[in-house]
Structure formats: structure tokens, C-alpha cells
Amino acid sequence: MIRAGLFHHGKRLLGLSIALTLAGCASAPLHYYTLVPPATGPTSDVASSSPAMASLPFELLPVTVPAQVDQPQLVVRDGSQGVALLNGERWIAPLGDELRSALSTDLAHQLHSEDVSALPGSDKPLLRIKLDVRRFDSLPGSYALIDATWSVRVMHGASGQGSAVSCNSRVSETVGAGYDALVQGHQRAIGRLAVQIAAVAQSLGNGQTPACPGA
Numbered sequence: 001m002i003r004a005g006l007f008h009h010g011k012r013l014l015g016l017s018i019a020l021t022l023a024g025c026a027s028a029p030l031h032y033y034t035l036v037p038p039a040t041g042p043t044s045d046v047a048s049s050s051p052a053m054a055s056l057p058f059e060l061l062p063v064t065v066p067a068q069v070d071q072p073q074l075v076v077r078d079g080s081q082g083v084a085l086l087n088g089e090r091w092i093a094p095l096g097d098e099l100r101s102a103l104s105t106d107l108a109h110q111l112h113s114e115d116v117s118a119l120p121g122s123d124k125p126l127l128r129i130k131l132d133v134r135r136f137d138s139l140p141g142s143y144a145l146i147d148a149t150w151s152v153r154v155m156h157g158a159s160g161q162g163s164a165v166s167c168n169s170r171v172s173e174t175v176g177a178g179y180d181a182l183v184q185g186h187q188r189a190i191g192r193l194a195v196q197i198a199a200v201a202q203s204l205g206n207g208q209t210p211a212c213p214g215a
Contacts (some may be wrong), residue, residue: 144185
């Protein structure tokens with residue numbers, strides 16, 4: 001009887017331990033982040049490369065990202081080879097959507113124009129922009145890096161395609177400690193990328209043949 005009582009007492013303690021553990025997990029706070037800059041404007045500290053005159057409207061296609069970082073959690077470097085998924089630190093939307101929304105906002109500011117991707121098609125010319133992210137690296141307290149290929153094409157109506165330019169960009173921002181600083185670094189990197197894309201798009205829309213940034 002004593003042994004049976006100890007057994008049942010042990011089961012109660014084990015059940016209590018599991019319940020406390022689950023309660024602790026359930027109470028762990030989740031932090032959500034966005035790459036979209038504040039409504040006050042783009043986060044890039046680089047001045048707008050385009051004049052105040054509005055450019056052609058633009059269509060920003062869906063942004064592709066590497067499968068390794070296409071996760072709800074923030075994925076950060078852990079040493080030279082490892083990575084860590086931060087279960088408590090998450091994107092508010094899929095990373096590709098976050099990148100597209102942030103870049104669209106910054107491009108609208110740089111080009112003094114609007115993203116007409118969600119609007120019905122028209123016969124008016126527009127700029128079609130595509131971004132493919134090859135690397136989206138995050139090292140807290142060190143850097144936020146985006147390595148991408150992108151293209152800009154002038155579209156004349158629904159089917160007419162004009163001149164196009166394809167380029168590569170590698171943008172890195174130094175960041176301080178903490179995940180807020182890391183996300184802000186990526187926001188600044190997207191802002192700098194928008195400046196590069198907008199410069200090419202502006203020239204292309206004006207009938208020029210621009211060179212890629214740094215070429």
C-alpha cells in the first residue's frame with residue numbers, strides 16, 4: 001500500500017511538473033517584426049536619386065527568397081556554419097511578402113510614383129520590377145545583408161515589352177545588439193536597394209540605357 005501510494009504521488013508530481021512546463025512554454029512571449037518602413041518614409045539614409053517629377057507607375061512582382069530563410073521565425077547566423085530559428089521572434093507575414101511590401105513602399109517614395117500591381121491592367125506604360133533574393137543573412141550585433149538580382153522592364157500596354165536592364169546588388173548594414181536593431185538594419189538595406197533600383201528605373205523610363213549600380 002505504501003509503494004502504491006508513493007507511485008500515485010509520483011504520478012501527481014510528474015503531472016504537475018509537465019503542467020508547469022507547458023504553462024511556462026505557453027506564457028513565453030512572441031515578438032513580431034515587419035520590414036515595412038514607418039509611414040514617415042523609407043528608412044534609407046541615402047537621399048532620393050530621382051528628381052521630384054513623378055516617374056512611370058510600376059508593377060513589383062512577387063519577391064523570391066531562399067528556402068533556408070523562408071520561415072515564420074527569424075533565422076540568424078550561429079557561428080560560421082550554423083543557423084538558429086528564433087521561435088520567439090517572428091515575421092508578421094511571410095518573408096517574401098514582407099520584402100515585397102517594404103520595397104514597394106520605398107520605391108514609391110524614390111520614384112514619386114505608385115505600385116499598380118493590385119490594380120486592373122491598362123494600356124498606359126509602366127515599369128515592371130522583379131527582385132530575386134539570393135541571400136538574406138542576419139547576424140545580431142554585427143550585420144544585416146541582402147544579396148539579390150533584380151530587373152526593370154518598360155511595359156507598353158498589356159503585351160508590349162520595351163527595353164530592360166538586369167542587375168545584381170549586395171547591400172550590407174552594420175547593426176547593433178538586439179533583434180530590433182537587426183530588423184532595422186534590414187529595413188535600411190532594403191531602402192538602399194530601392195535607391196539603386198529607382199535610379200535604373202527612372203533612366204529606363206526616360207528612354208535612356210542605364211548601367212547597373214557599381215558597373
